[in-house]
Amino acid sequence: xxxxxxxxxxxxxxxxxxxxxxxxLRNARELxxxxxxxxxxxxxxxxxxxxxxxxxxxxxxxTAASRMLEDFVPIYDATVMEKLYKENxxxxxxxxxxxxAMGGSNENSYFKEVKNPWNTxxxxxxxxxxxxxxxxxxxxxxxxxxxxxxxxxxxxxxxGIVGMKPTxxxxxRYGLIAFASSLDCIGPxxxxxxxxxxxxxxxxxxxxxxxxxxxxxxxxxLSTIDRDxxxxxxxxxxxxxxxxxxxxxxSILKAKEVYESLGAVVEEVSLKxxxxxxSAYFIISSSEASANLARFDGIRYGYxxxxxxxxxxxxxxxxxxxxxxxxxxxxLLGTFVLSAGHFDAHYLRxxxxxxxxxxxxxxxxxxxxxxxxxxxxxxxxxLGSKLDNPLDMYLDDVLTASSNLTGMPAISxxxxxxKEGMPIGLQLIGKHFDEATIYNAAYQFx
Ligand code: GLN
Numbered sequence: 001x002x003x004x005x006x007x008x009x010x011x012x013x014x015x016x017x018x019x020x021x022x023x024x025l026r027n028a029r030e031l032x033x034x035x036x037x038x039x040x041x042x043x044x045x046x047x048x049x050x051x052x053x054x055x056x057x058x059x060x061x062x063t064a065a066s067r068m069l070e071d072f073v074p075i076y077d078a079t080v081m082e083k084l085y086k087e088n089x090x091x092x093x094x095x096x097x098x099x100x101a102m103g104g105s106n107e108n109s110y111f112k113e114v115k116n117p118w119n120t121x122x123x124x125x126x127x128x129x130x131x132x133x134x135x136x137x138x139x140x141x142x143x144x145x146x147x148x149x150x151x152x153x154x155x156x157x158x159x160g161i162v163g164m165k166p167t168x169x170x171x172x173r174y175g176l177i178a179f180a181s182s183l184d185c186i187g188p189x190x191x192x193x194x195x196x197x198x199x200x201x202x203x204x205x206x207x208x209x210x211x212x213x214x215x216x217x218x219x220x221x222l223s224t225i226d227r228d229x230x231x232x233x234x235x236x237x238x239x240x241x242x243x244x245x246x247x248x249x250x251s252i253l254k255a256k257e258v259y260e261s262l263g264a265v266v267e268e269v270s271l272k273x274x275x276x277x278x279s280a281y282f283i284i285s286s287s288e289a290s291a292n293l294a295r296f297d298g299i300r301y302g303y304x305x306x307x308x309x310x311x312x313x314x315x316x317x318x319x320x321x322x323x324x325x326x327x328x329x330x331x332l333l334g335t336f337v338l339s340a341g342h343f344d345a346h347y348l349r350x351x352x353x354x355x356x357x358x359x360x361x362x363x364x365x366x367x368x369x370x371x372x373x374x375x376x377x378x379x380x381x382x383l384g385s386k387l388d389n390p391l392d393m394y395l396d397d398v399l400t401a402s403s404n405l406t407g408m409p410a411i412s413x414x415x416x417x418x419k420e421g422m423p424i425g426l427q428l429i430g431k432h433f434d435e436a437t438i439y440n441a442a443y444q445f446x
């Protein structure tokens with residue numbers, strides 16, 4: 001039924017880069033037989049899923065929506081895939097994204113744009129736009145996305161679903177095609193909070209193949225998800241609300257009332273360093289991207305240009321033809337700010353800002369359980385409307401990127417529709433490794 005739905009509706013939406021039809025049906029039949037034999041093992045037995053196409057899947061083409069990796073067939077599975085496969089789901093296919101996860105509208109995919117299922121003239125958000133659209137359109141009950149500066153939460157907000165960026169170190173990045181290694185996180189995208197918590201429980205955990213994963217932290221979120229939240233302390237930073245459109249503001253005020261009626265204490269606070277978030281994020285993420293993407297040289301991976309004269313020519317031509325313009329923009333920015341004459345003025349200062357932003361948020365979270373606000377300053381906009389002005393799109397990351405700079409967990413949950421029927425997202429940010437409190441508060445809101 002899911003495959004049928006994808007075949008009839010997805011040509012209009014564009015969320016899948018690859019539908020794994022034959023293999024999915026074979027897998028499903030096998031699970032049917034096991035069910036008939038009463039041999040149903042695994043928490044996701046027979047449940048279909050879609051995976052963002054920057055997470056490597058053994059023997060299944062993984063492109064990162066780039067020409068550079070158009071025919072790339074990984075020889076191993078990402079750790080998150082190994083963990084999911086143990087629970088016996090069915091992989092329906094790989095989901096569209098902005099090339100190498102760089103973007104906020106899913107218009108930077110080399111292959112095709114994604115449209116918002118709520119209104120196909122609007123963007124689904126990005127970079128996990130394919131994952132968000134696929135879940136919202138009912139093509140899969142859950143998907144995985146990745147979030148470097150907001151790429152799970154922002155499309156979740158635009159598409160009216162639940163998206164969680166876990167604490168940095170909660171989920172292994174092994175097998176995630178790197179964008180900015182100190183910021184990248186894999187997380188679940190679902191239709192409701194409980195499913196989301198379940199998927200995170202499955203993919204979480206430390207891992208020897210990723211030394212930035214954290215050992216010995218509990219990944220039990222479901223047993224406390226329906227706790228009473230009476231007395232919970234929630235902070236609303238006024239800077240997070242000030243920049244939002246009126247309709248977004250009013251849905252956040254409504255959410256505040258809901259929380260108060262549930263017995264939480266909701267107070268306004270100030271996060272004065274908010275104005276530095278976007279600059280620090282783009283300097284740091286582009287620097288790391290420029291280093292990470294150096295491996296795409298036409299020799300070790302993927303696309304290789306033809307008709308070249310020498311080795312340098314091969315690099316230049318391969319990278320000129322293989323990368324799209326947004327990716328090149330980031331590589332140029334990153335190599336510029338890391339170069340000898342500019343390092344102190346830009347990269348070093350961005351790192352200092354990262355520390356200051358973290359102190360600012362830690363201070364609030366030492367007095368409150370959660371920080372709450374909009375996920376994005378506005379709802380999903382028209383396709384094409386920001387394509388000529390990348391800076392405009394960058395500024396939209398102001399509410400999400402701080403959780404990546406600080407490593408804190410954050411969720412986006414649906415908080416109503418605007419007058420045109422487009423979804424508005426509510427963001428809850430928690431303390432490091434305290435996803436349990438986020439899920440608890442999100443579940444009670446839902
Ligand atoms: N919109 C942000 C960017 O363009 C976020 C990307 C992401 O989280 N992968 O960098």
